[in-house]
Amino acid sequence: MEHITNSMRRRLLATAGGAVAWAGLGGAAWADSQEPASKSNPGPVSAQKPLPAYADWKDADALIVHSANTIETRRAAVGTGGITPLDKLFIRNNVSPPPASIMQDPGAWVLEVSGVAKPRSFTLAELKTLGLVSVAMVLQCSGNGRAYFPHKPSGTQWTTGAAGCVVFTGVPLKAVLEAVGGAQAQAKFITGTGGEAIPAGIDANTVAVERSVPLSVLDDALLAWEINGEPLPLAHGGPLRLVVPGYTGVNSVKYIKKLAFTEEMSPARIQQSSYRYSPVGAASSPEHEVVWAMPPKSWITQPSEGSKPIQPGRVMVTGVALGGTSAPAKVEVSLDGGKKWHEAAFVGPDLGKYAWRTFALIAELSAGEYELVSRVTNAAGETQPEERLENNRGYNNNSWRDHGLVVQVA
Numbered sequence: 386m387e388h389i390t391n392s393m394r395r396r397l398l399a400t401a402g403g404a405v406a407w408a409g410l411g412g413a414a415w416a417d418s419q420e421p422a423s424k425s426n427p428g429p430v431s432a433q434k435p436l437p438a439y440a441d442w443k444d445a446d447a448l449i450v451h452s453a454n455t456i457e458t459r460r461a462a463v464g465t466g467g468i469t470p471l472d473k474l475f476i477r478n479n480v481s482p483p484p485a486s487i488m489q490d491p492g493a494w495v496l497e498v499s500g501v502a503k504p505r506s507f508t509l510a511e512l513k514t515l516g517l518v519s520v521a522m523v524l525q526c527s528g529n530g531r532a533y534f535p536h537k538p539s540g541t542q543w544t545t546g547a548a549g550c551v552v553f554t555g556v557p558l559k560a561v562l563e564a565v566g567g568a569q570a571q572a573k574f575i576t577g578t579g580g581e582a583i584p585a586g587i588d589a590n591t592v593a594v595e596r597s598v599p600l601s602v603l604d605d606a607l608l609a610w611e612i613n614g615e616p617l618p619l620a621h622g623g624p625l626r627l628v629v630p631g632y633t634g635v636n637s638v639k640y641i642k643k644l645a646f647t648e649e650m651s652p653a654r655i656q657q658s659s660y661r662y663s664p665v666g667a668a669s670s671p672e673h674e675v676v677w678a679m680p681p682k683s684w685i686t687q688p689s690e691g692s693k694p695i696q697p698g699r700v701m702v703t704g705v706a707l708g709g710t711s712a713p714a715k716v717e718v719s720l721d722g723g724k725k726w727h728e729a730a731f732v733g734p735d736l737g738k739y740a741w742r743t744f745a746l747i748a749e750l751s752a753g754e755y756e757l758v759s760r761v762t763n764a765a766g767e768t769q770p771e772e773r774l775e776n777n778r779g780y781n782n783n784s785w786r787d788h789g790l791v792v793q794v795a
Contacts, residue, residue: 432537432674440483440620447473454478457546461689465703465743467733469549473700475524476620477547479594479655480581483619483640487644491616491624496586496608500576500646508626509610512523516560518607520630521736523707527633527660527676530773530782536665538779545684546789550705550741553628555609561644562603573600576647580640590653595643595648596636596654596660598629598677605739608641610719630739631710633781634679635660650675662776669777679709681769682783683744683761684715685790694795695750701731702746706789708763712738716760718787722756723771723786729759738764748795758789 413707421662436445436728438451438519447462456476463469466516487494492510526547528540558575562568579594597613610617610627617623622639650656660676663669688695702720706713710734717726729746744759762771773784 397667398498405437411597429746436531439474439485441619442472442618443474448475450617451541454481455541455543457541457543459550460545460684460686461551462546463705464687465686465732465745467550467611467736467743469551471551471615471618471621474524474551474621475526475547476547476636477541478591478639480592483582484579485619486642487624488619491610493783494624494642496641496750498561498565498645498668500572501562502569505565507561507564510705512556512561512625512655513610513665514529515564516556517554519552519554520605520607520628520786521550522628522630522739522740523548523550523706523741524547524637524681527635527677527780528778530682530784530787532642532781533784533787534775534779535733536775536777538777547634548707549610550707550736551612552614552736553609554611554614554623555607555628558603558606558608558627561608562646565672568600568672569648570647571648574598574647574650575627576643576645576651577604577638577641578643578645579638580642581713593653594635594637594638594655595651595653597647597656598632602629602632602648608644620744631679633660636677636686650777660775660778660780662725662780663778665775665777667777676780679707681709681711681763681767682788683713683759683769683785684788685718685757685759686771688757688792689790694793696750697794698749699727700748700750702748703732703743703769704759705730705740705741705743706759706761708738708761708765709767710738711763711765711767713742713761714764716742716744716759717742717762718748718759719759720748720750720755720757722789723758726760752795753793755792756789757792758785760785776789 434450449457494509529547532542565782576597627638628640631655648744661669661673685704687703716729729744732743762768773782
């Protein structure tokens with residue numbers, strides 16, 4: 386499932402060019418809720434916006450509420466267990482979710498399948514008879530890391546917390562396609578349409594969440610009704626979600642109600658003029674590359690910036706690393722802003738190429754200031770770059786320098 390063009394790969398993995406000022410380091414790192422307000426901390430938990438009703442079961446202390454549809458995981462809340470607990474997992478919805486009533490009878494949810502030999506509709510209960518697979522994978526918003534772009538792109542100012550590693554369970558998309566006799570010969574894309582309500586009198590193409598991905602993702606894609614061993618909640622696309630491992634979250638359409646195998650990409654604005662890599666200052670359009678696959682990326686989760694200095698001595702540096710469409714193979718950590726690198730150890734089981742790996746490095750630190758950064762190399766030999774890929778909307782920032790942080794030892 387590799388769909389990054391050669392030109393995109395060169396830009397994503399480039400390491401030449403001007404250095405990024407270290408003042409840009411230090412995203413949302415959290416020692417505790419009493420940390421003073423700063424760029425990396427909008428304020429104590431008690432001063433935040435409340436969780437929306439559809440997500441009020443989540444752990445507010447682990448989250449930053451940007452809006453009712455954009456909720457970020459605090460950097461230090463990720464932990465070292467590999468799988469992100471649902472109550473700490475970020476939320477990103479392009480439009481408001483459907484009413485909670487759609488979750489009252491999940492088995493009755495209907496999916497319409499077209500662009501195939503035998504078009505038909507399936508209830509969720511019927512889909513559950515076609516096959517079963519579980520996939521551990523990184524779920525990450527395309528805009529994760531947007532806050533570090535110097536031109537201040539519009540959109541939620543995510544730092545590191547619009548990402549998590551989860552296990553989706555459902556039916557392989559290949560099994561569904563087999564049940565309807567295969568795709569039409571001219572099909573090049575898989576197009577999913579979400580079930581969010583479209584207000585009367587509005588052109589659906591302007592607001593509908595409808596995304597197309599290349600047909601070549603078919604081998605790994607699934608229709609999921611479960612996450613981390615639990616029924617998929619409304620907050621994360623329940624009762625049914627298209628899941629495309631290795632791709633950014635917008636491509637895994639929530640509340641999916643239509644699945645089409647199409648010759649062309651969706652005409653919806655979210656496909657044609659959103660989520661594309663346009664130059665800074667330029668509006669995106671169909672001529673620009675689509676935001677699909679995730680590049681390799683890592684960041685440190687602990688120790689985090691805080692009001693209390695770290696004591697000198699042995700310190701455990703931990704973080705998470707993802708390989709994009711290829712497994713993370715090696716992670717390095719620098720204590721001095723990238724001048725010298727030390728190989729870190731992966732922690733816990735390998736859950737597959739689409740999952741992230743937690744990593745750890747034991748360091749002996751004396752008094753002073755340390756600039757902590759990390760970089761991952763995936764199994765395809767792609768190494769996380771020092772610099773971000775500049776683009777107008779701030780998508781897929783995988784710069785190791787941007788995601789670093791500064792800690793004091795005293």
